[in-house]
Amino acid sequence: MSRVVPRPIRRRCLALGIALMFPAAIQAADAAGPSPDPVATVQEVVRNLPDGVLPLYVLGDLNEDGRVDREDLRILTGLVGALEKDAPPPRGLSCVAAGDVNLNGDIESADVKRLAEWLGKSNEIATPALYWKPGLPCRLARLAVASKAQARPGGEFAVMLIGSGQDARNTRVAIHSGPATVAVAADGSGFTVATARTAKDGDYIVLRVTEPERREYFYTVPVVVPPADDGIPAPAGARR
Ligand SMILES: [Ca+2]
Numbered sequence: 001m002s003r004v005v006p007r008p009i010r011r012r013c014l015a016l017g018i019a020l021m022f023p024a025a026i027q028a029a030d031a032a033g034p035s036p037d038p039v040a041t042v043q044e045v046v047r048n049l050p051d052g053v054l055p056l057y058v059l060g061d062l063n064e065d066g067r068v069d070r071e072d073l074r075i076l077t078g079l080v081g082a083l084e085k086d087a088p089p090p091r092g093l094s095c096v097a098a099g100d101v102n103l104n105g106d107i108e109s110a111d112v113k114r115l116a117e118w119l120g121k122s123n124e125i126a127t128p129a130l131y132w133k134p135g136l137p138c139r140l141a142r143l144a145v146a147s148k149a150q151a152r153p154g155g156e157f158a159v160m161l162i163g164s165g166q167d168a169r170n171t172r173v174a175i176h177s178g179p180a181t182v183a184v185a186a187d188g189s190g191f192t193v194a195t196a197r198t199a200k201d202g203d204y205i206v207l208r209v210t211e212p213e214r215r216e217y218f219y220t221v222p223v224v225v226p227p228a229d230d231g232i233p234a235p236a237g238a239r240r
Pocket residue numbers: 060061062063064065066067068069071072
């Protein structure tokens with residue numbers, strides 16, 4: 001039976017995850033040396049992403065090995081238990097955010113149930129989803145992609161490859177479905193997705209991201225038509 005974990009548990013989760021994951025990376029980033037920690041490098045890039053561009057993680061991949069499998073289910077089960085008992089996190093935990101598979105911002109037994117349902121009788125999910133929800137920590141230790149959460153008709157958005165050694169030659173982005181086209185960015189550091197002018201509110205663009213080891217992920221971007229005034233209040237005294 002699933003049980004909603006109370007907010008204090010979630011806060012402990014946040015504190016636990018952040019304490020576990022980020023200090024070492026930050027210290028490594030600050031340390032002078034010829035071989036910077038790739039995780040620290042990615043975290044530094046993430047801190048400086050343009051407005052509205054979010055780092056993506058593999059939903060359900062708690063140990064960040066690129067797969068969503070029964071080992072992740074073990075880690076998520078252990079994490080929920082650890083949070084309930086205020087115990088140390090399970091071995092192998094790397095991305096707390098990836099455990100919130102029902103996307104409600106909490107790590108709870110309902111997530112364990114959902115991930116178990118996704119896996120069914122198989123050992124691994126064939127093409128996991130990428131997701132971006134902020135609020136829970138993730139080291140971004142492996143796949144490192146950043147993009148927008150929404151698309152606009154006639155607009156463009158970037159899919160940035162922010163991992164060490166990642167570029168458009170070894171990581172590919174293609175349109176799986178939806179009203180858009182994709183092209184390599186001018187500097188080769190990522191891709192630019194152009195949404196069709198005819199795209200409608202409620203359409204979805206599904207991108208297929210193929211990483212260097214040829215694993216594939218889907219990233220779904222909803223098309224949202226902004227309000228006529230773009231939703232941005234004009235400065236006092238200014239005319240539109
Ligand atoms: Ca995994």
